[in-house]
Amino acid sequence: MKKIILLGYMGCGKSTIAQNLSKTTNIPFLDLDNCIEKKANLSIKEIFEKHGEIYFRKLEHEMFVELLQSSENSIIGLGGGTPCYANNHELLKRDDVVSIYLKASIDTLYNRLVYNKSKRPLIANMDEEEMREFIAKHLFDRSFYYNHAQHKVSVDDKTVEETVQDILEILA
Numbered sequence: 001m002k003k004i005i006l007l008g009y010m011g012c013g014k015s016t017i018a019q020n021l022s023k024t025t026n027i028p029f030l031d032l033d034n035c036i037e038k039k040a041n042l043s044i045k046e047i048f049e050k051h052g053e054i055y056f057r058k059l060e061h062e063m064f065v066e067l068l069q070s071s072e073n074s075i076i077g078l079g080g081g082t083p084c085y086a087n088n089h090e091l092l093k094r095d096d097v098v099s100i101y102l103k104a105s106i107d108t109l110y111n112r113l114v115y116n117k118s119k120r121p122l123i124a125n126m127d128e129e130e131m132r133e134f135i136a137k138h139l140f141d142r143s144f145y146y147n148h149a150q151h152k153v154s155v156d157d158k159t160v161e162e163t164v165q166d167i168l169e170i171l172a
C-alpha cells in the first residue's frame with residue numbers, strides 16, 4: 001500500500017482525520033487543498049475569486065495526479081469535490097491506493113459547516129436555510145462519485161479517535 005486517500009463531502013472530516021491518522025500511523029499526510037494553496041500561492045477562496053471554479057478544478061486534478069505519482073507512502077485528504085471532476089474518481093481504484101469514503105449525514109455536515117463556511121467558497125455566502133438545502137442536493141449528486149471508493153466509514157456521532165480506529169481496522 002502506498003496511498004491512503006480520504007474522500008467525502010465538505011465537513012465530513014477529511015483534513016482532521018488525515019492529520020490524526022498520520023499521528024497514529026507515522027505515515028506522512030498531505031491535504032490536497034493545502035498543496036494547491038502552496039503551489040498557487042493563493043488561498044482556495046482567492047483562487048475561486050480570481051480565477052473561478054473551473055480553473056480550481058484544473059489545479060486540483062493536476063495536484064492529485066502529482067501526489068499520486070510520488071513513490072512515498074502517504075495519507076491524502078482530498079477536497080470535497082475532487083472525486084467529482086476530471087475522472088478523478090477512476091484514480092480511486094488503483095492498486096497502489098486505499099480509498100476511504102468518510103460518510104456523513106446531512107445533519108452532521110450541516111452542524112459542522114454552519115460555523116465553518118467562510119473558507120469554503122461554494123457555501124460561504126449562503127444563509128442557514130439555503131445551506132441545508134444545498135448540502136442535501138449536492139450530497140445526493142456527489143454520492144455517485146464518492147461510492148467509487150474502495151471502503152466506506154460512517155462518521156456520524158463518532159469522535160475523531162473512533163473514526164481513526166475504524167480506518168485502522170480497514171488497513172489492518
Ligand SMILES: Nc1ncnc2c1ncn2[C@@H]1O[C@H](COP(=O)(O)OP(=O)(O)O)[C@@H](O)[C@H]1O
Nearest residue numbers: 009010011012013014015016017112158159160
Ligand atoms: N468527530 C469529528 N471528526 C472529524 N471532524 C470533526 C469531528 N467533530 C467535529 N469536527 C470538526 O468538523 C470540521 C471538519 O472539517 P475538516 O476536517 O476540515 O473536514 P473536510 O476536510 O472534510 O472539509 C472541523 O472543524 C473539525 O474540528
Ligand SMILES: O=C(O)C1=C[C@@H](OP(=O)(O)O)[C@@H](O)[C@H](O)C1
Nearest residue numbers: 009010011033079080081120121
Ligand atoms: O466540495 C468542494 O467542491 C470543495 C471542498 C473544499 O475542500 P473540503 O472538502 O476540505 O472543505 C475545497 O476543495 C473547495 O472549497 C471545494
Ligand SMILES: [Mg+2]
Nearest residue numbers: 014015033079
Ligand atoms: Mg479539508
